[in-house]
Amino acid sequence: MSTHKITTQQVNFKVFRFNADEDYLPYYENYDMEVTSEEVVLDILNRIKWDHDGSFSYRRSCRHGICGACAIKVNGRSTLACKESMNDMIKLFGNELTIEPLSKKRAIKDMIIDKADFWEKHDAVTPYLVADIDENPESENLISPEDAEKLDEADLCIQCGACHYACPAVEINEDFFGPAAFAAAYRFSADVRDNAASRLVDVNEEKQGVWDCVKCFECAEACPKEINPIGKITKLHQMAFQEGIAKNNVAVRHAVGFEKSIKKNGILDEGGLVLYSEGPAIVKHIPVAFRMFIKGKIVPPWGLTKSENLDEIQKLVKSSSTAKF
Amino acid sequence: MEKLKYALFTGCTAKQSTPEQMMSTMAVADKLGIELIELTEASCCGASHLQDYDDFLSVVLNARNIAYAEKHGLTMVTICNTCQLNSAMTKHRLDNDAELKARVNEKLAEVGLEYKGTSNVTHFLYAIIDDFGLDKLKEMVVTPLSQFNIAPFYGCHNIRPSELQNETHNSKENPYNPTSLDDLIIACGGKTVDYEQKNKCCGFHVELQAPHTAAVLTGNAIAGAMDGNADWMVTPCPLCHLKLDTQTAHASEAIGRDVELPVLHMQQMVGLALGCTPAELGLNHHLAKVDFV
Ligand code: SF4
Ligand code: SF4
Ligand code: SF4
Ligand code: FES
Numbered sequence: 054m055s056t057h058k059i060t061t062q063q064v065n066f067k068v069f070r071f072n073a074d075e076d077y078l079p080y081y082e083n084y085d086m087e088v089t090s091e092e093v094v095l096d097i098l099n100r101i102k103w104d105h106d107g108s109f110s111y112r113r114s115c116r117h118g119i120c121g122a123c124a125i126k127v128n129g130r131s132t133l134a135c136k137e138s139m140n141d142m143i144k145l146f147g148n149e150l151t152i153e154p155l156s157k158k159r160a161i162k163d164m165i166i167d168k169a170d171f172w173e174k175h176d177a178v179t180p181y182l183v184a185d186i187d188e189n190p191e192s193e194n195l196i197s198p199e200d201a202e203k204l205d206e207a208d209l210c211i212q213c214g215a216c217h218y219a220c221p222a223v224e225i226n227e228d229f230f231g232p233a234a235f236a237a238a239y240r241f242s243a244d245v246r247d248n249a250a251s252r253l254v255d256v257n258e259e260k261q262g263v264w265d266c267v268k269c270f271e272c273a274e275a276c277p278k279e280i281n282p283i284g285k286i287t288k289l290h291q292m293a294f295q296e297g298i299a300k301n302n303v304a305v306r307h308a309v310g311f312e313k314s315i316k317k318n319g320i321l322d323e324g325g326l327v328l329y330s331e332g333p334a335i336v337k338h339i340p341v342a343f344r345m346f347i348k349g350k351i352v353p354p355w356g357l358t359k360s361e362n363l364d365e366i367q368k369l370v371k372s373s374s375t376a377k378f
Numbered sequence: 379m380e381k382l383k384y385a386l387f388t389g390c391t392a393k394q395s396t397p398e399q400m401m402s403t404m405a406v407a408d409k410l411g412i413e414l415i416e417l418t419e420a421s422c423c424g425a426s427h428l429q430d431y432d433d434f435l436s437v438v439l440n441a442r443n444i445a446y447a448e449k450h451g452l453t454m455v456t457i458c459n460t461c462q463l464n465s466a467m468t469k470h471r472l473d474n475d476a477e478l479k480a481r482v483n484e485k486l487a488e489v490g491l492e493y494k495g496t497s498n499v500t501h502f503l504y505a506i507i508d509d510f511g512l513d514k515l516k517e518m519v520v521t522p523l524s525q526f527n528i529a530p531f532y533g534c535h536n537i538r539p540s541e542l543q544n545e546t547h548n549s550k551e552n553p554y555n556p557t558s559l560d561d562l563i564i565a566c567g568g569k570t571v572d573y574e575q576k577n578k579c580c581g582f583h584v585e586l587q588a589p590h591t592a593a594v595l596t597g598n599a600i601a602g603a604m605d606g607n608a609d610w611m612v613t614p615c616p617l618c619h620l621k622l623d624t625q626t627a628h629a630s631e632a633i634g635r636d637v638e639l640p641v642l643h644m645q646q647m648v649g650l651a652l653g654c655t656p657a658e659l660g661l662n663h664h665l666a667k668v669d670f671v
Contacts, residue, residue: 063545130554133642145552215484223578244499260481265588267595268426269579270538274553281539290430304587311428312435321390322424341624348663350624352394369438371484376432 060090062143068101069153070109071160079160081151082106088139095123095134097152098164106232111164118235118277121213125164126153131215131275155218170223171214174230178238178256183249200245207240207285210277216272216282228261232272232282235263239285242292254298263289294376306330309378316370319360324351379475382509384455385497386414387465390422391616398660399616402645403457403502405659409518409652410510414455417446423464425617426535440468441482441493448497450561457502457645459535459615460583465499466546478600479656491532497531501536503614503644504547507558512565522567522655526610527640528647529571529603530559531622531660534579542574553577559614562644566651573636582621590632596621597633609670610640612647624665640668 064086071079084101095113102109113123114133123134142150152164159166180347186194216232217223221230230238238256241247256263262285271280290308293299307330314321314329324342328335345351360366392400407414420443422428429436444465449455456462472479483492501509502601506515537543537553544550551558556577560570580599581592601621603611613619622641630636642650646659650671661668 268583269534273539307429319421350395371440
């Protein structure tokens, strides 16, 4: 029988502390603790509360990675406290660990944040099935395994908020729905039983919609359930074309423009793409473009070196195209 | 050591808005004795936008690019983070999905090509670190950059999603605390600047559709480097470079503070340390002042 050896290590924790009712500014408290290789991050939070300061506050409920309540950040990395092994954290970041809430600016008390914006945005995407289903059905309303596959695990989301509060677009544009809401929008729009037409239209709106995602992959990195929210955003983009609701706006033309440019030259004609995407609004780029031109950073269309074997590329664009705009 | 040899996927930017990146890549490869065979047949990778419109076409085109590297029997080296992401993502999907690979190869067969999965795809930064070696680079430095505080800007598409990225190189990168570019700065004799935005996004990909978001991200990044006392910034991604170098006016306006720093391509930094001249590295092609050399 193999014996499992428990090891211990000394770790310094720098812990975010704040009480919105009393403190003007947050501060950090240091705790030096002996950590065993068996512990998870939540054990540390518990020990801070039980052994050091009974007022220390955090959320937790299920302790099984199911409820999503315990999400916090360790050294800037989102994590479910109840699931994350201390050993892995030490391996990743060493023996100085900073514990913070998911969003410092939304902190109410220590690790507890106000998640209102998260829930409002989640609410806004109609996060449920809209279907004409008999209230007293004879049998269950099942879908085939193939159709269930189409959800691409978006249904595993536990609404922990880790992706949402890691998203830079959420931080800058308060209207932006954010990765979790989009993942939910995808989850229901991809369900064959659903027929809520307005959901897809809403997530394609310019103010809050999917086209403002900056493609940073912070959400994919942050999600403890490996849902890959940006992958769902990509699928929502594709759905917009499939359903014929993609608007003729700068974001949509920017995506479509790549195909046009590749078909023509193989490599991208940068100026041509901006012109196609912006239309007459291209004038606003003239001052910077002029400065770039002076510095030899703009190649005119006639100076562009096309890809070699361009005929191959053109043939493939023709035979492999699956989308229409 | 046997001479290192790669198939170079230049991407489109190096051929247009960042000519200095092409020049410095070649100059540095020459100094290091690395042979780069340019994939002149390659098409645009779709820059992480084409797949929003047509995913299958994006996979086919990227598979075609990699197939050309395979024909040379060489690892494909990228010099743009976004090219790296799209190529590596395509490779990952094809190598893990036989059905998709068969569908893609059916198309490629029409033009006499086949994707086999025999070539790795890696960014030049990691080729230098993993294959060439920083110790060896250090020995070749003739002009150590010791008087400079240099702020590394990693760029999203080299470090995230980390699971995918770490498949493509040996030196494992922690996206919350990346070190490769810092190590390269140190190997060139420079001092690294630690700042909050070094692993954050520059906003390039929404420049047209969400200009405010894009400008704030750019502004925050340069401001963070300035507050960290940086003399200049360095990046492995020509798109990050374009954003940080050419969009300072919008960025300054968006964050209400004048921001500007010289932003060098990592190849230009290495080139300076190896004794290349500013002209060889195309330092005259920058918008932000490069007045430290
Ligand atoms: S990839 Fe898009 S949705 Fe995900 S964190 Fe970045 S901006 Fe937000
Ligand atoms: S997508 Fe992932 S990170 Fe985002 S709320 Fe759901 S489980 Fe949490
Ligand atoms: S940092 Fe900017 S250019 Fe670089 S990969 Fe991210 S968004 Fe793209
Ligand atoms: S306590 Fe429920 S997920 Fe951690």
